[in-house]
Amino acid sequence: MTYWRVPLDLDQVEIPHGNIQIIVNQCKGCGFCVEYCPKSVLAMSTDFNRKGYHYPNIVKRNLCVNCNLCEIICPEFAIFVTDDKPRHPDPEEVLKGGGNHEG
Amino acid sequence: MSKTTTGFTNKLEIPTPREKLHHPMDRYLRTERFPHIWCATCGIGTILTAFISGLEKSGLEQEKVAVVSGIGCSGRAAGYLRLDSFHTTHGRAIPFATGLSLGNPELKVVVISGDGDLVAIGGNHLIHAARRNIDLTIICINNFNYAMTGGQAGPTTPIEANASTAPYGCYEFPFNLPFLAESSGAVYVARWTALHIRRLAKSITEALLKPGFSFIEVICPCSTLYARRNRLGTGLDLMKFYHDNALIKHGADTREIDIRYQDQIVVGKFVDKDKPTFLQKRDKFLREKLGEKFIPYKGPQPI
Numbered sequence: 001m002t003y004w005r006v007p008l009d010l011d012q013v014e015i016p017h018g019n020i021q022i023i024v025n026q027c028k029g030c031g032f033c034v035e036y037c038p039k040s041v042l043a044m045s046t047d048f049n050r051k052g053y054h055y056p057n058i059v060k061r062n063l064c065v066n067c068n069l070c071e072i073i074c075p076e077f078a079i080f081v082t083d084d085k086p087r088h089p090d091p092e093e094v095l096k097g098g099g100n101h102e103g
Numbered sequence: 104m105s106k107t108t109t110g111f112t113n114k115l116e117i118p119t120p121r122e123k124l125h126h127p128m129d130r131y132l133r134t135e136r137f138p139h140i141w142c143a144t145c146g147i148g149t150i151l152t153a154f155i156s157g158l159e160k161s162g163l164e165q166e167k168v169a170v171v172s173g174i175g176c177s178g179r180a181a182g183y184l185r186l187d188s189f190h191t192t193h194g195r196a197i198p199f200a201t202g203l204s205l206g207n208p209e210l211k212v213v214v215i216s217g218d219g220d221l222v223a224i225g226g227n228h229l230i231h232a233a234r235r236n237i238d239l240t241i242i243c244i245n246n247f248n249y250a251m252t253g254g255q256a257g258p259t260t261p262i263e264a265n266a267s268t269a270p271y272g273c274y275e276f277p278f279n280l281p282f283l284a285e286s287s288g289a290v291y292v293a294r295w296t297a298l299h300i301r302r303l304a305k306s307i308t309e310a311l312l313k314p315g316f317s318f319i320e321v322i323c324p325c326s327t328l329y330a331r332r333n334r335l336g337t338g339l340d341l342m343k344f345y346h347d348n349a350l351i352k353h354g355a356d357t358r359e360i361d362i363r364y365q366d367q368i369v370v371g372k373f374v375d376k377d378k379p380t381f382l383q384k385r386d387k388f389l390r391e392k393l394g395e396k397f398i399p400y401k402g403p404q405p406i
């Protein structure tokens with residue numbers, strides 16, 4: 001959703017936020033988490049883990065909404081998300097149609 | 104660590120912590136056996152995650168759930184679960200599970216196994232356990248081939264699909280598993296793909312809480328054999344294919360949902376009905392016939 005201006009009640013809006021943990025050497029590079037993260041928080045690394053696979057890097061940590069999808073789609077139990085403090089949406093991101101606080 | 108006379112150490116090695124990070128599902132996993140054997144981009148691990156998440160939501164106690172598998176890549180599932188889990192012989196997961204369930208009716212017994220294991224060599228057990236409405240939950244991981252032994256065609260391989268025993272494409276009519284399960288007597292029947300992870304987990308919860316024979320088919324990418332032989336790309340490409348070609352149709356007529364090669368896959372919950380389980384029916388029937396003389400089996404008793 002995009003807005004034509006920053007909503008006035010933005011400071012009262014709270015978005016869930018997650019703390020992403022990646023067990024790098026357990027990843028087999030399938031890319032499921034990267035492909036299906038609804039907020040495009042993750043991207044495949046260019047370097048390799050100990051077993052020779054690319055693994056996910058967190059590229060937009062602040063946008064994670066703690067939906068847990070990456071955790072339950074991962075066939076290797078190599079990524080999970082713990083609850084972090086909810087955040088206020090970032091006004092600039094809201095105007096761009098994105099969502100979460102820069103941080 | 105002391106050595107025994109045979110030279111083996113008699114204390115189990117403490118497994119190395121996985122980079123000191125503890126996955127929230129670790130308490131359900133035999134993490135000492137990780138990483139698991141499944142290939143990169145295989146979907147079986149994702150289905151295991153859905154099972155754990157469905158089990159958690161069911162609220163069943165970990166000690167009251169047993170998981171049985173047969174042989175195959177899918178059949179490895181039981182061995183990775185920190186539950187009472189059993190890796191049985193090929194095709195015999197259901198008879199083993201039937202004994203377990205009848206011997207200890209308090210247990211919720213789950214079978215997680217492959218299409219070949221459950222429907223080819225084990226097909227007879229499947230239909231008779233469904234007919235008798237044994238209290239079991241079956242999760243049938245359908246990757247359209249016998250993956251573990253090299254990608255042979257099996258009873259679910261779609262017509263046209265290439266397999267190592269069907270180099271020009273398979274020409275046999277495949278089974279439509281939800282129809283088979285329903286017509287054999289299952290009280291709960293659903294089909295999902297490895298991509299429908301939340302819906303699959305929800306179905307698993309429902310099936311676990313349903314008394315009687317529940318059957319969930321899960322369409323699963325086999326990247327190394329089925330996808331490679333058919334040039335379908337990786338497991339991720341198959342997940343994208345499921346995304347574009349799966350149609351959710353709860354309550355669909357199971358006669359009309361057979362799977363054709365690389366065609367639409369109808370998913371959803373198709374059957375959810377109530378019927379007395381084998382034990383309920385037996386106890387009621389025999390009580391009527393025998394009256395006072397009938398003493399129902401009460402499961403294992405403390406000695």
Ligand SMILES: Cc1ncc(C[n+]2csc(CCOP(=O)(O)OP(=O)(O)O)c2C)c(N)n1
Binds near residue numbers: 257
């Ligand atoms: C009695 C017996 N016959 C044959 C085999 C060889 N075998 C091992 S796994 C398997 C097929 C497994 O297929 P499926 O259940 O679909 O599992 P997948 O590997 O595809 O997950 C066969 C035929 C065996 N182990 N035991």
Ligand code: SF4
Binds near residue numbers: 020039042070
């Ligand atoms: S929890 Fe959701 S938003 Fe956060 S990284 Fe995982 S998939 Fe993306």
Ligand code: SF4
Binds near residue numbers: 033056074077
């Ligand atoms: S889903 Fe898991 S195994 Fe696949 S790339 Fe992401 S972390 Fe790695």
Ligand code: SF4
Binds near residue numbers: 176
């Ligand atoms: S052979 Fe196929 S089913 Fe078996 S682990 Fe590999 S990708 Fe999965």
Ligand SMILES: [Mg+2]
Binds near residue numbers: 247
């Ligand atoms: Mg198979």
